[in-house]
Amino acid sequence: MLKQVEGSHAVAEAVALCRPEVISAYPITPQTHIVEDLGTMVKAGGIENCEFLLVESEFGALSACIGSSAAGARSYTATSSQGMLFMMEAVYNASGMGLPIVMTVGNRAIGAPINIWNDWGDAMSARDAGWIQLFVESNQQAVDVHIQAFKLAEQLSLPVMVCMDGFILTHSYSRVDIPEQEQVDAFLPAFEPRQVLDPAVPVSMGAMVGPEAFTEVRYLAHHKQMEALELIPEQAAAFQQIFGRDSGGLTKSFECEGAETVVVTMGSVIGTMKEVLAGMRADGISIGALAVRSFRPFPKDTLRACLQNAKRVIVFEKCLAVGMGGILAMNLRMALKDFPIRVHSAIGGLGGRPITRANLRRMFEKGIRDEMEEPHFHDIQMDIVERELERERAQRRSGSIAENILQDVGVVAAAKTI
Amino acid sequence: MFQVRIHGRGGQGVVSAAEMLSIAAFEEGKHSQAVPSFGSERMGAPVVAYVRIDDKEIELREPVLEPDLLIVQDPTLFTAIDVFAGLRDDGYVLINTRKTAEELGIGEATQRLPEGHVATVAATELAMRHLKRPTPNTVLLGAFTAMNDIVKLESVFKAIQKKFPGKIGEMNVTAAQAAHDVAAAD
Numbered sequence: 192m193l194k195q196v197e198g199s200h201a202v203a204e205a206v207a208l209c210r211p212e213v214i215s216a217y218p219i220t221p222q223t224h225i226v227e228d229l230g231t232m233v234k235a236g237g238i239e240n241c242e243f244l245l246v247e248s249e250f251g252a253l254s255a256c257i258g259s260s261a262a263g264a265r266s267y268t269a270t271s272s273q274g275m276l277f278m279m280e281a282v283y284n285a286s287g288m289g290l291p292i293v294m295t296v297g298n299r300a301i302g303a304p305i306n307i308w309n310d311w312g313d314a315m316s317a318r319d320a321g322w323i324q325l326f327v328e329s330n331q332q333a334v335d336v337h338i339q340a341f342k343l344a345e346q347l348s349l350p351v352m353v354c355m356d357g358f359i360l361t362h363s364y365s366r367v368d369i370p371e372q373e374q375v376d377a378f379l380p381a382f383e384p385r386q387v388l389d390p391a392v393p394v395s396m397g398a399m400v401g402p403e404a405f406t407e408v409r410y411l412a413h414h415k416q417m418e419a420l421e422l423i424p425e426q427a428a429a430f431q432q433i434f435g436r437d438s439g440g441l442t443k444s445f446e447c448e449g450a451e452t453v454v455v456t457m458g459s460v461i462g463t464m465k466e467v468l469a470g471m472r473a474d475g476i477s478i479g480a481l482a483v484r485s486f487r488p489f490p491k492d493t494l495r496a497c498l499q500n501a502k503r504v505i506v507f508e509k510c511l512a513v514g515m516g517g518i519l520a521m522n523l524r525m526a527l528k529d530f531p532i533r534v535h536s537a538i539g540g541l542g543g544r545p546i547t548r549a550n551l552r553r554m555f556e557k558g559i560r561d562e563m564e565e566p567h568f569h570d571i572q573m574d575i576v577e578r579e580l581e582r583e584r585a586q587r588r589s590g591s592i593a594e595n596i597l598q599d600v601g602v603v604a605a606a607k608t609i
Numbered sequence: 610m611f612q613v614r615i616h617g618r619g620g621q622g623v624v625s626a627a628e629m630l631s632i633a634a635f636e637e638g639k640h641s642q643a644v645p646s647f648g649s650e651r652m653g654a655p656v657v658a659y660v661r662i663d664d665k666e667i668e669l670r671e672p673v674l675e676p677d678l679l680i681v682q683d684p685t686l687f688t689a690i691d692v693f694a695g696l697r698d699d700g701y702v703l704i705n706t707r708k709t710a711e712e713l714g715i716g717e718a719t720q721r722l723p724e725g726h727v728a729t730v731a732a733t734e735l736a737m738r739h740l741k742r743p744t745p746n747t748v749l750l751g752a753f754t755a756m757n758d759i760v761k762l763e764s765v766f767k768a769i770q771k772k773f774p775g776k777i778g779e780m781n782v783t784a785a786q787a788a789h790d791v792a793a794a795d
Contacts, residue, residue: 195635197628329668359670364631364643366666462668547671 192369198330198360199224201367202295202353205334206267207238208375209293209341212382213259213266215244217252219274220307221357222297226269249274253281253294260290261396263387265341268292271357272299275313279320286321286412288397289385291344291351293337294322298458298509299357300542304593308543309357310509311458314486315518321412323351323419324487325439326457330360330367335438336484338370339426341379346422347415348385354486356459356509358543370434378433416488423485441490444497446472447479452559453498454480455523456507460546464507467551478555483519491526503533505558507551507569509540516566533561539569546570575599611759612673613660616692617682620652622746625772626680627658630750632768633760634662642667655690662759676700680753682732682745684713693718703753705732705745728756728795730788739784740777751785755792762789 194201202225206214214233216226233243242259246252249270256266270278275296285292301312314324325340327333333355340351355361388396400408420441427439437443445465447453454464461482471478481497483490498504504527506520515521520536527534535558540546550570557563578599582589589595613630617623624645631643639662646657659673675695684706686692693715696702702719704710706729710719719727730752732745739748747769754762765785770778 193635195632195641358645362645364628364641366635366640459670463670466669545672547674548669 192371193366194369195364195366196330196369197224197362197364198333198355198367199297199362200228201330201334201369202269202337202355202361203228203232204369205337206293206295207232208370208372209267209338209379210265211238211241211267212264213242213244213256215246215252215255215259215266215268217246217249217270217274219249219271220297221299221309221361222269222271222274222295224361225295225297229267249278250281253278253285253292256292256294257281257285257288257290258388260285260292260384261288261386261388263382263384263389265345265382266290266292267294269295269297270313271297272301272307272313275317276301279317282317282320282322284397285350287408289348291341291348291382291384293340293344294350294352295333295337296352296354297357297361298354306542307357309359310541310543311354312510314352314354315510315512317352318487318518321349321416322487323347323349323416323485324354325351325423325485326354326483327360328443328459328461328482328484330355330363330365331436332438333360334367334369335430335434335436338375338379339423339430339439341382343419343422343426345382345384347419349415349419354458359459368436374433378430419485419488420490420492423488439484441483441485441493442497443482443484445480445482447481447497447501449477449500450479451477451502452479452505452555453501453503454478454505454507454555455483455494455498455519456480457483457486457519458509460507460509460540463546463548464551467548467555470548471552471555476559478559486519486522489522489526494523494526495530498527498532499530501532503535503558503561505535505537505555505563507537507539507554509538511538511541511566520566535561535563536566537563537569538566544570572600610661610663610667610669611677612675613662613678613680614673614676615658615660615680615682616686616690617656617746618652618686619654619656620744621656621682622744623656623658623682626682626746626750627660629747629765629768629772630660630753630760631662632771633750633764634660636764636767637760639663640665640667642669644670646672655686678703678753678759680749681705682749684708687713687715696722699723699726701726701753701756702728703749703756704729705749707731707734725756728752728792730792732788735784735788735791739787740780747781748784748788751788752792755789762786 517536627643631641634641
């Protein structure tokens with residue numbers, strides 16, 4: 192059924208259609224509306240056999256899901272930013288124990304300095320935690336991928352994060368096709384756990400594993416993610432058969448076949464990029480785009496196949512490995528290591544800085560001229576950076592960088608308006 | 610594509626106005642996107658929200674930089690920020706005020722716009738009369754439908770009732786109707 196709804200509400204409806212049995216929640220912007228809406232639905236009796244747990248923290252939220260999932264209940268939670276960090280021990284436990292929890296990440300920057308806006312700092316902090324991480328481009332995809340996420344998680348006995356850009360998607364209203372219950376039931380079978388905590392048949396979970404077996408357990412964690420590389424496209428195809436929409440999968444090409452330059456990115460920014468690239472193609476520039484939809488597992492072979500004929504790749508990402516550079520770029524370079532392809536790394540949209548058609552086009556043109564610094568900080572105000580560096584050279588007690596920069600940004604903005 | 614930027618202050622229902630306008634467009638079978646400008650939510654702070662309306666799916670995620678319509682819920686913002694930034698030459702401006710554009714000191718900025726593209730409505734007064742609350746958002750949406758045919762008044766009514774079911778919705782519908790009538794008479 193077509194509805195004009197907030198992204199968060201659309202996700203809440205999708206999760207409800209998946210018949211969760213336990214939803215455990217702690218509020219943090221920008222994911223809060225999702226669990227608020229689910230709480231309302233549970234209270235109104237809109238989700239059968241579902242318990243909604245209000246817990247004391249994010250650590251509690253995911254820990255409760257670990258318990259309920261171990262007991263065989265389909266379990267869901269959501270988080271963002273600092274909330275993800277606070278639950279990090281449980282994040283590793285959920286995957287290490289093979290519990291198929293689904294968690295929405297309303298992607299938001301990580302502080303300090305505190306920042307409530309969108310980037311991928313939170314999801315990236317858990318990139319090696321053993322969860323499957325799927326990124327979505329639109330609210331329709333957010334709906335569709337959540338439904339696929341439960342199936343994928345339960346088939347593999349692995350937890351799945353569905354990563355959606357905070358505010359840009361979670362707080363935007365758009366037209367979304369909310370599936371019918373019968374369709375979801377046809378796609379998603381009842382949860383059949385591989386392991387169950389049951390007082391009638393006592394077992395222990397979370398045993399200590401020493402040097403004699405730890406490597407094998409870790410190998411199997413990796414092996415399962417490699418299996419997901421087969422399963423994710425299969426499920427996307429099965430989903431398309433029932434729901435008629437191309438959502439999910441490992442990657443999505445936007446006219447990248449035969450393109451000299453290919454932009455690689457994830458998440459909602461692909462929408463703005465598609466307009467820019469269409470304009471550039473109309474001007475005779477050979478350029479396309481490739482969206483990475485599954486970041487973990489990282490679809491190396493698919494990316495190799497899609498990009499092997501490109502002359503150069505421009506990776507655009509809303510995250511930074513401080514002291515190293517672009518994270519997606521790093522992963523992609525490894526995938527393309529024996530191809531003669533130039534890979535440029537651009538980092539932008541940090542802490543919610545708007546990404547516009549105009550500044551994207553300037554950046555792409557710089558990339559095509561192979562004039563990008565490594566890494567390239569998209570739309571950065573270098574005059575502001577230089578002021579701070581100068582201050583630090585001039586005096587020992589130069590103060591807090593964040594406070595100084597804020598003040599400088601105000602001064603520079605005021606000077607520009609005069 | 611028709612692009613809208615709504616300016617106001619925290620507590621005036623700027624974000625809700627954008628959401629309702631997008632629902633109104635949806636009710637007419639159009640695609641629409643409403644996005645808040647993502648500021649911290651506190652009473653009195655300047656707030657911006659965006660709406661896009663089109664016949665095809667909208668995938669553009671940048672802020673509205675070149676609006677076709679500006680809705681200004683608080684005229685004191687004219688001295689605080691550059692409200693008119695990027696406004697198209699054939700754009701519309703709708704302001705919550707009793708004053709004229711000249712009295713607000715924006716005569717020059719609005720002069721270049723076509724005749725009938727600038728409207729003022731005392732929306733807060735209408736809201737106080739009909740809603741007993743100083744929330745001018747639904748009132749202004751009603752007034753907007755008198756300026757052009759982007760969305761119909763009936764669609765705005767439906768959107769209001771979806772967002773605020775029951776008595777509050779009804780009161781807002783009455784207020785929107787009143788604002789429409791005032792704007793249509795001007």
